Amino acid sequence: MISGVSSGVQMSMPRNDSRTEQALTAENQQLISDTLSQFDPDNLTEADALSIIETLSEAGIQPGQGLESALSELGFDAKSIGELAGVSESEGSRPPPPPPPQQSTEEISDLVDFVTTLLEEKLAESADDSLSDEDKESIYAQINEKFGFDSDDSIIDLKA
Numbered sequence: 001m002i003s004g005v006s007s008g009v010q011m012s013m014p015r016n017d018s019r020t021e022q023a024l025t026a027e028n029q030q031l032i033s034d035t036l037s038q039f040d041p042d043n044l045t046e047a048d049a050l051s052i053i054e055t056l057s058e059a060g061i062q063p064g065q066g067l068e069s070a071l072s073e074l075g076f077d078a079k080s081i082g083e084l085a086g087v088s089e090s091e092g093s094r095p096p097p098p099p100p101p102q103q104s105t106e107e108i109s110d111l112v113d114f115v116t117t118l119l120e121e122k123l124a125e126s127a128d129d130s131l132s133d134e135d136k137e138s139i140y141a142q143i144n145e146k147f148g149f150d151s152d153d154s155i156i157d158l159k160a
Helices: 027-037 046-058 066-074 078-084 104-125 134-148
Strands: none
Touching: 027 046, 027 066, 046 066, 066 078, 104 134
16 A cells, blocks of 8 residues: 655766765776776667676766766766666666556545544544544544554555
């Protein structure tokens, strides 16, 4: 019914504007220079591109304008390296996470039926046509218990 989403971390060469830009240190720039000096920018292979990405990733160098500029100054194109390595621009080489499970019509109908029954019972016990705060809290607690919601969860997923 209600679920969270998690994701892993993957290095990608093309610039991803959703990341915070990382300034390259002198040590980073030296590592980039040393790494790229082993390769011919006009004759890069998939294995070369994967090696470059792995080395930069292990060093914690994130994609961004700083890395693109450093690569360009050395005669390399970040996008080409990423494409050779099979890394897409938007999500790295991993597919997007699956969407959270949607509440089924049956689940929502069960919830509505249960709430309707509880409300009718509480209103029948009440001397007037309104519920006290205690009645509302009792109904909410019973809903959480029956359907396994945590008190922090929303009863109905409104984002669907």
